[in-house]
Amino acid sequence: MKTVLITGCSSGYGLETARHFLDQGWNVIATMRTPREDVLPRSERLRVLALDVTSADSIAAALAAAGPIDVLVNNAGIGTVGAFEATPMAQVRKLFETNTFGVMAMTQAVIPQFRAQRSGVIVNVTSSVTLTPMPLAAAYTASKQAIEGFTGSLAHELGYFGARVKLVEPGYAPTTRFAHNTDINIADLIPAAYAPFADPIFAAFAHPPLVTKESDVAEAVWRAANDLTGQLHFPAGPDAVALARAA
């Protein structure tokens, strides 16, 4: 029986991905900054562990407690929407600490095990913002685009040792906690000079023609984790799939 460790399982895509792998009969290590057993179904194949991907000590403790794994899903992430001019550099660094360096640190921590066992899959969850440039998302896009390049390159060197690295690129889901999981107020990031530019963009955001469901992402992560064809990119959700086709 295989074991997956998923980051950021307290809500949204990570929570649904944990449910999906449980449904498929895998052992699931669902990690959260603040562990909560009650968000997932009871199962003897489920373990909930504390993990903050921005802390080296937390990563080491979680991986030691987890024991051997077959798949790592780097899902934890935070967002920021706003004009780049008004986005504090502290917030840009925060985005990179979680979305970029957190993914890299987790990846580096599991590589020795995957190299030794000559197997293993790392699935990095980025975003459809990497598929086409989207307005008012420059810093967030940078943090995710870095992982796109990182993953493509890493796939070569880990492939040499029999381990695989994949990208899942979800579209926009208004139903996760993503938009609320921030301590920064969007209004503060739209200075008056940007308002005429930003207003129609936010109006369009409120009525997207296509959206992604949590289950779209869970299924894409599942396909990526089990893929043997060498496919690197897995757009997830109808909006992301449409963008990937147009690219």
Ligand SMILES: NC(=O)c1ccc[n+]([C@@H]2O[C@H](COP(=O)([O-])OP(=O)(O)OC[C@H]3O[C@@H](n4cnc5c(N)ncnc54)[C@H](OP(=O)(O)O)[C@@H]3O)[C@@H](O)[C@H]2O)c1
């Ligand atoms: N929703 C969208 O429209 C969308 C679109 C494309 C891509 N994505 C990406 O999809 C992934 C999941 O997002 P979501 O929409 O499911 O949002 P979400 O509901 O806010 O879930 C994000 C998860 O990441 C966790 N997290 C944040 N910082 C963390 C840290 N330092 N260490 C460990 N966990 C941390 C959160 O945990 P806490 O509960 O502890 O805060 C939460 O469980 C993210 O990488 C996001 O960038 C989202």
